[in-house]
Amino acid sequence: MAGFKQVQQTFLMRKLVEFWKNVVKNYRGECHDDDFFDVVRDGVDHDLAVELVEAAYTGGEIDDMEHARYRFCRLDLSDSLDDVFQSLWNNERLRGKCRIVLETIADYMRSGLEDGGEDVLERRFGEVVAMLKLSELEAQILLMAYVRSQTCFCWPCNVDDRDKPLFYAMALDRSYGEVTEAMSAKSRLFKYNLLDGDFDFNFRTLGGYMDGCVDDAIVRRFYRKLDLADALPWEYYGDLAAHDGVLLRRLLSSRGTKCNILLHGAPGTGKSSFARTLAKELGRTAFEVMQGDDDGKNMRAEARMVGIQVCNEQEDADDGLMIIDEADELLRGGSASMPGPEFVGGRSTEKGVTNSLLDEMKLPAVWISNAPVEAMDESVRRRFDYSIRFERLNGAQRLAIWRNLVEKHALGGVISPAMIDGYAAKYETSAGGISTVLSNVARMKPAADEVDELISAFMKPHCSLMGVRGGAEFLPARDYSLDGLNIKGSVPLDMVVKAARNFLDASFSASAVDKPRMNILLFGPPGTGKTEWVKFLGRELDRKTLVVKGSDLLSKWVGESEQNIAAAFHRAESEHAVLFFDEVDGLLQDRAGAHASWEVTQVNELLQQAENFDGVMVAATNFAQNLDPATMRRFTFKLEFGYLDEAGGRTFFERMFKTPLADDEARELAEIHNLAPGDFRTVRQSLFYLGGDVTNHDRVAALRKECAMKKDGRDPARIGFSG
Amino acid sequence: MDSENFKIEDLFPIDEIEKLGTSRSRMCEVRSGESVFEDLKIKMVMRIYCISRELAKRHVARRKKEVEAARRRRQAEAEKNIQQTGLFL
Numbered sequence: 001m002a003g004f005k006q007v008q009q010t011f012l013m014r015k016l017v018e019f020w021k022n023v024v025k026n027y028r029g030e031c032h033d034d035d036f037f038d039v040v041r042d043g044v045d046h047d048l049a050v051e052l053v054e055a056a057y058t059g060g061e062i063d064d065m066e067h068a069r070y071r072f073c074r075l076d077l078s079d080s081l082d083d084v085f086q087s088l089w090n091n092e093r094l095r096g097k098c099r100i101v102l103e104t105i106a107d108y109m110r111s112g113l114e115d116g117g118e119d120v121l122e123r124r125f126g127e128v129v130a131m132l133k134l135s136e137l138e139a140q141i142l143l144m145a146y147v148r149s150q151t152c153f154c155w156p157c158n159v160d161d162r163d164k165p166l167f168y169a170m171a172l173d174r175s176y177g178e179v180t181e182a183m184s185a186k187s188r189l190f191k192y193n194l195l196d197g198d199f200d201f202n203f204r205t206l207g208g209y210m211d212g213c214v215d216d217a218i219v220r221r222f223y224r225k226l227d228l229a230d231a232l233p234w235e236y237y238g239d240l241a242a243h244d245g246v247l248l249r250r251l252l253s254s255r256g257t258k259c260n261i262l263l264h265g266a267p268g269t270g271k272s273s274f275a276r277t278l279a280k281e282l283g284r285t286a287f288e289v290m291q292g293d294d295d296g297k298n299m300r301a302e303a304r305m306v307g308i309q310v311c312n313e314q315e316d317a318d319d320g321l322m323i324i325d326e327a328d329e330l331l332r333g334g335s336a337s338m339p340g341p342e343f344v345g346g347r348s349t350e351k352g353v354t355n356s357l358l359d360e361m362k363l364p365a366v367w368i369s370n371a372p373v374e375a376m377d378e379s380v381r382r383r384f385d386y387s388i389r390f391e392r393l394n395g396a397q398r399l400a401i402w403r404n405l406v407e408k409h410a411l412g413g414v415i416s417p418a419m420i421d422g423y424a425a426k427y428e429t430s431a432g433g434i435s436t437v438l439s440n441v442a443r444m445k446p447a448a449d450e451v452d453e454l455i456s457a458f459m460k461p462h463c464s465l466m467g468v469r470g471g472a473e474f475l476p477a478r479d480y481s482l483d484g485l486n487i488k489g490s491v492p493l494d495m496v497v498k499a500a501r502n503f504l505d506a507s508f509s510a511s512a513v514d515k516p517r518m519n520i521l522l523f524g525p526p527g528t529g530k531t532e533w534v535k536f537l538g539r540e541l542d543r544k545t546l547v548v549k550g551s552d553l554l555s556k557w558v559g560e561s562e563q564n565i566a567a568a569f570h571r572a573e574s575e576h577a578v579l580f581f582d583e584v585d586g587l588l589q590d591r592a593g594a595h596a597s598w599e600v601t602q603v604n605e606l607l608q609q610a611e612n613f614d615g616v617m618v619a620a621t622n623f624a625q626n627l628d629p630a631t632m633r634r635f636t637f638k639l640e641f642g643y644l645d646e647a648g649g650r651t652f653f654e655r656m657f658k659t660p661l662a663d664d665e666a667r668e669l670a671e672i673h674n675l676a677p678g679d680f681r682t683v684r685q686s687l688f689y690l691g692g693d694v695t696n697h698d699r700v701a702a703l704r705k706e707c708a709m710k711k712d713g714r715d716p717a718r719i720g721f722s723g
Numbered sequence: 724m725d726s727e728n729f730k731i732e733d734l735f736p737i738d739e740i741e742k743l744g745t746s747r748s749r750m751c752e753v754r755s756g757e758s759v760f761e762d763l764k765i766k767m768v769m770r771i772y773c774i775s776r777e778l779a780k781r782h783v784a785r786r787k788k789e790v791e792a793a794r795r796r797r798q799a800e801a802e803k804n805i806q807q808t809g810l811f812l
Contacts, residue, residue: 048760054790055764055783056771058733097729097771104767111759 011119014110016151017043019144019171021106024099026170027156031089035154037082040102042152043109049101050077053088056101065091089156120212128206131219132192133313137182140172142194145201146210164199192309193302205306219314222307226286226323230408231276236400239574240274244388245281251386252282252321252364259364260383262331265390267370268430268466270397274390275323275366284321284364287311291326301329308357308365317362328371330354331380358383372560391567393431394575395544399424401431409442414451425544427459428468437462476535477681484651485529485677488640493533496520496637497540500616504541519610519617519634523624524641525710527678530620531582533641538578541616546577550586554602561587562605569609569617576615581606584619588627603628610634644677646670656680657699665696672704679706729772734782 020039031037040049054062054077065075065087075087088098125146129139147153159167169179182189189195196202209221234241252259263271279286289307304324311322324330331354358380373381373389381387393401402420406412427434437458446454482493491499503518522530538545546568553564565587572579581587587606607630610617619635621627632638644652649669653661657680661669669675683702687694768779 052764052767055768055786059786059789059793061733100767100771104763108760108763111763 009119009121010113011122011125012147012150014113015143015147016153017106017109017113019147020153021103021110022173023156023167023170024102024106026173029157030092031086031156032158033154033156034082034086035152036156037085037089038152038154039109040085040105041081044081044105046081048108049081049084049105052101052104053077053084056097057094061094061097065094121210124210124212128210131310131314132188132194134188135182137172137174137178138187138189140174141168141179141182141189142201144168144171145195145199149201149203150211161198168199192306204303219310221290222303223287223289223311223322226276226279226288228276228280228286231280232273232401232404234277234281236397236404237270237274237277238396238400240388244386245278248278248386249281252278252284258317258361259385260358260361261364261366262369262373262381262384262387263366263390264369264371264373264387266392268432269390269392270401270431271368271390272323272325273431274388275321275325275368278366279321279323282321285315285319287315287320287322287363289322289324304330305353305357309360312361312363312365315363317364320363322361322363322365323368324365325368326370327367328369328375331367331369331376332371354380355383372563374560389563389567391571392428394571395425396574398428398434401434405435405438409438411438411442411451414446414448415455419452423455423459427463429459429463429466430468433459433462433466433468475539476532479655480532480536481655482533482536484644484648484655485533486642486644486648488642489638491637493639496639497537499637500537500541503616504543516636517611517613517617517634518615518636519613520619520637520639521624521632521635522618522620522639522641524622525643525674525676526622527676527682528641528643529677530641532677534578534580534618534620537616537618538580541578543616544575544577545580546572546575547580547582550581550583553587561602565602565605566609569613572617573613573615579613579615579617581617581619583621585621585623585626588619588621588631603631607631607634643673644675649675652677652680653696653699656684657696659696661696665700668697668700669703672700672707674707674710675703679703682706734772734774734778734785 016039023036057065062075062077065073066077068074068087068091073087073090075084075091077084079087085098085102088101089095091098125139125143128134128142134142155167165180165183166176168183169176172179181187183195183199184190193202193205234245237245248261263275265271276286289304289311291304308322308324308330311320315322367384369376373387399421402424403417406415406420437455440458441451441454444454485493487493489496500518500520503516522533524530534545548568553568554561568581569579571577588603607628611634624640646669649672650661650666652675653659653669680703683699683706687699687702765776765779765783768774768782769776772779772782774782
């Protein structure tokens with residue numbers, strides 16, 4: 001059409017003209033922003049617009065306006081059209097004429113946009129409206145917001161956020177009341193984050209899709225259907241499937257069940273994998289709410305929240321199961337220290353939005369979180385119908401995963417069942433770690449004689465990276481013996497070992513009225529052989545030893561230390577392992593000196609767990625005097641490991657250095673106080689490479705120096721200038 | 724229809740109005756031979772002054788002549804100014 005600047009996006013421009021014409025029709029005030037008339041300036045030729053003005057106004061009126069006293073209203077038809085129309089509009093007496101001229105121009109522009117053919121925006125807008133089930137008015141508001149964001153559309157004056165609904169009402173030619181209601185915090189426009197807090201189009205939600213830059217189906221942006229073909233079999237979850245799983249299966253087997261399930265616990269403990277298996281077991285279609293956008297960037301919590309709502313609306317509640325992985329941020333309520341998702345321009349609390357979303361779920365949903373549950377508000381937590389805390393994988397679970405993945409990667413020909421057993425016991429890593437290592441090994445197509453080396457080469461750095469145990473077995477030295485140890489206890493060490501063996505013998509305790517617990521406390525100075533004895537005990541009982549240090553259990557989150565303690569006992573029980581708390585003084589401090597409630601609760605938790613533990617528990621400390629007095633009676637055996645006596649010293653010397661001691665050397669050794677088994681090991685290691693040049697005299701001298709370093713040695717190393 | 728109806732007296736002298744008649748008939752459809760722009764322009768004038776299409780067309784034609792005349796007059800004045808200015812140079 002002559003005089004009209006053609007644009008490509010016909011639908012967008014048609015809507016621009018339509019909304020702008022409505023503002024022209026409904027706005028009664030002065031125009032303070034000539035940008036409002038950019039639509040005319042950019043849409044029609046100057047001469048055509050002036051021709052309309054000259055037809056509408058009389059010669060006298062134009063003459064008067066050209067000589068207006070105030071520059072604000074002074075007309076100059078040769079000016080840019082935005083200036084021309086601002087002058088015409090601000091002549092209040094003749095504003096009616098100006099309005100009709102502008103409406104005529106809008107009609108003229110509109111007539112050139114009738115036949116646009118298929119328009120991407122129009123089609124996608126229709127899809128969004130249908131998918132999100134927007135009302136006609138909500139759809140128009142969304143479109144108006146989009147038009148504002150994409151075109152030269154401007155309001156005729158400064159519009160505060162609170163006045164925006166009024167101007168939206170003008171642009172849509174609707175009543176203020178109905179527009180205000182449609183733009184309320186509870187409307188779908190905010191629920192789905194289609195508009196931001198300033199009532200503007202939210203590009204984070206639909207940007208790129210509306211204008212056709214992204215071609216995926218709209219639902220693909222929010223969630224996807226999961227392929228459950230490689231989900232682990234139900235039986236692989238052992239106790240979990242037998243207890244929680246059975247309950248969940250019953251809960252979710254009825255159709256139309258609204259149910260929120262929380263899976264929480266440390267990363268890599270198989271939560272996501274369990275969720276998939278659960279969906280497969282229930283025969284439900286699993287939908288995963290997207291975590292990243294097409295560029296691989298993490299989606300903001302608000303966009304994921306939209307995904308959840310879209311999935312909830314779109315999918316069949318009788319057939320689907322929604323899986324929301326990495327839901328930590330979504331489930332955390334808003335607080336200063338733990339920022340949560342930003343919703344609805346701050347008109348509603350974040351916690352409230354999370355809660356209402358949980359309440360509105362129609363589709364059963366599995367929420368997966370790595371964060372401690374304490375980070376969630378109590379009101380959020382109580383909305384879950386069921387929750388499972390995932391502990392670190394135990395040996396049986398790791399074995400099942402190894403077996404499954406070896407089969408999946410077709411490595412059964414080169415990895416024998418015995419090797420699988422060994423790997424599962426040796427590498428205490430997550431399912432994800434095992435999967436990564438095996439997929440890398442499988443990619444290298446290893447021969448049978450190199451596969452063990454390759455697995456070890458991949459597993460060791462992985463374990464090191466993840467800070468988990470791998471490779472180092474908790475076994476005593478080959479030449480370990482109880483001979484020579486200085487134990488101050490009522491029962492000899494070998495008897496304690498025998499007692500522990502009897503404890504584990506089911507036939508021994510079958511006839512007992514009450515099965516006493518087997519909790520052993522080892523205390524004494526460092527290096528006196530406590531840890532080595534626990535290794536020995538594990539070997540004698542043919543049990544794996546689960547070593548837990550106080551520092552492994554203490555958490556910055558209130559309540560999580562207690563959960564870690566409970567988890568350690570649970571794990572030891574499920575793996576039938578000897579549970580060894582090393583440096584337990586950090587966990588069992590005297591409650592009388594506690595400054596905070598959590599210091600008391602963690603002692604309580606450990607004592608209570610120890611009371612009910614059905615296994616061998618050993619605790620070791622260097623500072624028995626710091627322990628809570630109540631702990632002492634919880635231990636069946638209390639063994640004090642002291643420094644070696646004269647005979648013990650000689651025994652250790654001859655065993656560790658494999659050389660007999662002459663009498664004078666023995667006397668020299670006996671003069672050393674505070675000699676501990678650990679000192680012999682240290683000296684042996686330090687002298688190892690010196691070979692035949694080392695005499696017993698050198699060894700004794702080295703032991704003396706070692707003991708002199710100790711704090712309570714009688715011959716402390718002198719520091720300073722005093723003689 | 725806009726509430727502000729502008730007076731027909733603004734468009735035509737009284738005697739001419741009497742001659743033309745003041746029937747304010749309803750707007751007519753687009754006539755063949757007129758461009759969309761011309762049609763809209765005539766409708767615009769009909770709407771502003773609440774007049775018949777015939778009157779509006781006449782007004783538009785008349786106004787066009789007036790504008791052309793005014794433009795020529797302004798151009799002539801401008802040229803004259805330039806010539807006078809040149810005399811002093």
